[in-house]
Structures are given as structure tokens and as C-alpha cells.
Amino acid sequence: MADAPKLSAWIEAPSGHSLPVVDRLSMGRAEENDLVLSSEKISRHHASIHRQGPSEFWIADMGSQNGTYVNGQPLVRPMPLHDGDRIGLGDESFLFRQSGVSQTPVPGHGSPAGTAIDIRQRTCWFLVADIEGYSAMSRAMEPAPLGKMVGHWIASCRAAVEGEAGTLNKFLGDGFFAYWPCREGSAERVARAALGLRALQDGQPHFRFILHHGVATFSGQLSGEVVIGPEVNFAFRMEKLAKDLGLPRLLSAAAAERLPPPIATRPAGRCSVAGFSGHWDFHTFD
Numbered sequence: 001m002a003d004a005p006k007l008s009a010w011i012e013a014p015s016g017h018s019l020p021v022v023d024r025l026s027m028g029r030a031e032e033n034d035l036v037l038s039s040e041k042i043s044r045h046h047a048s049i050h051r052q053g054p055s056e057f058w059i060a061d062m063g064s065q066n067g068t069y070v071n072g073q074p075l076v077r078p079m080p081l082h083d084g085d086r087i088g089l090g091d092e093s094f095l096f097r098q099s100g101v102s103q104t105p106v107p108g109h110g111s112p113a114g115t116a117i118d119i120r121q122r123t124c125w126f127l128v129a130d131i132e133g134y135s136a137m138s139r140a141m142e143p144a145p146l147g148k149m150v151g152h153w154i155a156s157c158r159a160a161v162e163g164e165a166g167t168l169n170k171f172l173g174d175g176f177f178a179y180w181p182c183r184e185g186s187a188e189r190v191a192r193a194a195l196g197l198r199a200l201q202d203g204q205p206h207f208r209f210i211l212h213h214g215v216a217t218f219s220g221q222l223s224g225e226v227v228i229g230p231e232v233n234f235a236f237r238m239e240k241l242a243k244d245l246g247l248p249r250l251l252s253a254a255a256a257e258r259l260p261p262p263i264a265t266r267p268a269g270r271c272s273v274a275g276f277s278g279h280w281d282f283h284t285f286d
Contacts, residue, residue, distance in 0.1 A: 009057055011035070011049070011087065012095040021057060025049040027089060028062070041066050041090030045155060049081065049096075050171060053226045057081045057098065058171045063152030066090050067144055074143040077134070077150050078171035119219050123182040124227075125190045125255065126216070126235040127166070129157060129197065129209040130175035130243075137205065150174070153205055160196035164189040169227055175207075175239070179216070179227060191263050194249075198285075201248055208247065210238040213254040230276075237273050241282070245269070249284050256283035 009021040019025065019035055027035040028046035037046070043064035050058050060078040061068040068075040069088035081087075083098040131137070131150070138146060154176070158168050161178045166189070170177040180186050180193075190211065197209055214231030234252070242250035247268060256265040265283040272279050 008055065009051075009096070009098040012097055014093060018097070021049050021051065023051045026062075028064075037089065037092055039090050039092060042092065046089050047075075047087075047151075050078075050168070052080075052170045055098075057096070059087065059096075060154050060171060061147055061151035062155040063148055064089070065148070067147050068151075074147050075151075076138060076143050076147040077174050078154065078176075079173070119217065121215055121217050121229075123215050124213070125166075125180040125182065125186065126212045126214065126232060127161070127178045127190075127193070127209060128172075128175065128235050128239040129178075129207055130172070130239055132206045132208060132243075132248075134174035134205075149204055153200070153207070156200055157197060160193050160200065163196070164193040166190070166193055169225070177227075177236075182213075187258050187260055191259050191261075194259070194263060194285075198249065206248070208239070208242045208249065210235060210242050210250045210252075211255040211259075212238055212252040213258055214252075234273065234276060237275060238282075241271060241273060245271070245282075247284050251283040251285070253281040253283065 010018045011021065012018040025035060026033045026045065026048045027037060028044050029037060029042050030044040045062045046064040047059060047061050047068040050060065052058055058078050058080050059068065059070065059075065061075045070079065071086050081096045083096065085096045087094045087096055157176065161168050166178050166180045168176055168178045180190055194211060201207060212231065212235040214234065216227050216229040216232050219226045219228065238250055238252060245268065250268060251265055259265060263285050265285045268282040268284040270279045270281050
């Protein structure tokens, strides 16, 4: 680890040496991690820090054996980090440091912070996933097994999304938001990712996910990227609708008509969506 330059965010070891957090910092024993730790108490893929917009950073456990701690408390789901937070991994400890902190909005709500260097629109596939009944689960389970289960789920979902060239843009506590810009072959990649997530739904924890297809505004910052727009709002409202309908998988008509085989969609009804006028056709798949 090199001495700390003036950075927007970094982690600091007890020795005083530091490592910058640019967009994502993975930590663990495996050589492909950004921060490789040799302790046997560290899992191969232990935890990761993820930039969400220009100035917000979240930490997630990746299903580690011995857990991840923030300020002495076990990490049971992804959570935001703040300047001065103490991160514990096995018998290792690091200080999270951040300068020039400003607030970043939730996707689809408000304008991005910071100075935009590029604002553009893209047609994309949007995916929102959320663990079912997390609050009740957190009351029924001990922190260690809960954190390990949620961490393993996050790591598996991330592999399904990023393995098909998707971008996990934002953690949402007990869920996440991801997207794929539309380009050649993207529909096939989204379909394979959806099937991968469908397979994960047979295990624990139970979760639901939605797919939507539309246009979003991307605001490229000096660091980080914010994805906003009515279609992004619609995707998030779809997740709430899926919960109300009791459906583990919900597709907008725009997504369903573009998904290639082997996914075979079927109608799930015509529903209103909070904040949007009219009624909309939705689909699901088995």
C-alpha cells in the first residue's frame, strides 16, 4: 500500500499506509482482489467497497466465513460508509477516510451532485432486486449467519449480472440496482443473467427482481456515475408492484417483448403504477 495522496476516498491501515477507493475496492485472500490480505481469517473474496455516485461509498460482505464489521458491529447487509468508520475483516482493521463529502441522491430522485463532465441519454435494460421479508429475517436470525447468507447472495447476484456485462450501479441495503446499455447482444446477455438470478431464487434468501427497458439519463462525474430519469423511477416502482402482486419476477411489456428465448414470458396483468398515469401491461416467466 502506497502513502496516501489527496483523494476523495481511501482506506488507511494502522501503519498509516493507504489505498485509494476509485470505483470499487475488493478485499480478500485471492490474488485478483484490489487489496490482498494473507491472514487465514480472511476469506478469498471477503468484502468490497462500491462507489455509488460521485461521493457515496457502500461496503458489502461477500459471504465471508468470519464476517465484516463496521465500527465493531457485524455487517449484515450493504451499508454506506462515512469518514472515520472503522472496517474490520478477520484480524485486520482499516480506517475509511473521505474528503469533500456531499450528498448523492437515490437513482431517479433529484439531480446528481458534483460537476458533470458528460450528460447523455442511453437506452438500457434496468434490473432491481430485493430480498423478501428482510426485516423479519433480521429479527429471527443471529447477525453472523444472516450476514453470511446475505453476503453470499450479493456475491452470487453480482456474478450473474457482471458475468453478462451488466453494471451493478447501486446497493439498496437489502437489494441492488443494475443496468445494461443496449448494444448488440445485450438482450441475450440480459436473458442469461435473468435465468441465472432465477436459479438463485431456488435458494436462500428468497428475493424478487424486475426487468424494464427504457431510456435513462447518465451523468458522468469527475468520479462515479448517476443514472436518473422517469424510466428508472418506473423500474423502482415496479419492484414495489412485484411485492404487492406476490410475484418473484416481474417484467414490463417493453422488457418482455425484447427478451429472446429460452425465456418464455406470460401475462401477469394490467396494473396501475404509483406516480404514473394510466395502466400498464406486465409479464412474468417460470
